[in-house]
Amino acid sequence: MPIERNWHSETVFAVLKGLESNESGLSAAEVGRRLQAYGPNVLPEKGAKPFWRIVLGQFISPLIYILVAAAVVSAVIGDLKDALFIAVVLLLNTIIGAYQEWQAEKSSQALKKLLSTQAHVERDGEVCEVSAEDVVPGDVIWLESGNRVPADTRLLSSQGLEVDESLLTGESIAGRKDSNWIGDSSATLADQQNMTFAGSLVSRGRAKGVVVATGSSTHVGQLALDVMGSGGGKPPLLERMERFTNYVAIGTLLAASGIGLLGGFLWGYTVVEAFFFVVA
Structure with missing residues (x-):
């Protein structure tokens, strides 16, 4: 079942067909199969880097090696003034670098909380509340003001929906959504009026949509991979x-x-x- 597609440029019928779903939602048995196939709807994570490793990492640089060598030689020959000056420079560089990297680590950990919420899901024709972790591609979800969007979703219907997507788009104003809008395949995230994305916050209105991506396959999931440096390189x-x-x-x-x-x-x-x- 293809998941990575330009869902915003397809009709509701094509989207539901592509996801092998319908407007009444999936059955409990199908949800179980998809949960096993795609895994829980959680953001990728790795263990936090110990602070001592962050500190040592500040010394991995050819220029730092030269300064360390100069400080050591200065101390050995008794030129403590120069040795102390170089040591202070190295200390300041370490403190600033370690602080910045530690803040980045905290940011990557904070991303995990975005999907730690509840979702209103329609399954077997009935709406129920489940953990966002149990949402799977093809699930039909309901959104209303104050909800955190649990997964990347193609809207099926909407009434006055406005969503804050600043996390992904940088837009300071909540964007208006329209389930009837169909755009070009090259449309940016901010322009995709018939889509809502995991981690976004519903500011106004109500909507019904079908989940097209969960976990690391969502846009915020890719952002988490980039922040943590676990997405295939620096x-x-x-x-x-x-x-x-x-x-x-x-x-x-x-x-x-x-x-x-x-x-x-x-x-x-x-x-x-x-x-x-x-x-x-």
Whole structure:
């Protein structure tokens, strides 16, 4: 049963057919089968990184290696003033970096709470309240003001529905929804008027819809994967920054080596003097 489709560009009939569902909802037996096939409707998670690992991670950088080496050599030869100064710089860098990464970890943990709610689901023609974790693709759900949307949903009907999707779209104003709207397949999330997305908050109105994606298959699920770095690699911007840092470190080492050699041959610097001249 295909789940990843441009549901917003299809008719209600095509959506229900594609999900092998109907407006009266799934049967209890079918829900059980789909829950086993797709898993519970929860966001992906991994164990929180220990704080000591976050701190140690701040030292994994070629430029940091150079400063650590300079601090150690300074302490060994008795130049405690320089050693202390470098140590303070390293400490400040560690505190700032560790704090920022710790905040990111807290953000990824906070995302898990978005789907920890109850959902009004129509099954076998009757509406019942279940945990959002038990919602499956093809389930028919009812939404009203104050509800947290439990999963990515294609609207079947709506009455004055407005939904706050700022988590995904960045829009500060709740967007109006219309179950009769059908858009182009390339429409952005903010423009998909016949869709509501997991984690969004219903501001006004009522609606009935069919679930098209749950858990990590939802848009907020993909966001959680990106935040936690468990979605198949690091973000492109971070990769480019790390490559740039490595290039700078290599260039610095090459330039430093050349300057150190010149200092030794032209000005008669000792190895220690040349080292600290280069670091400076």
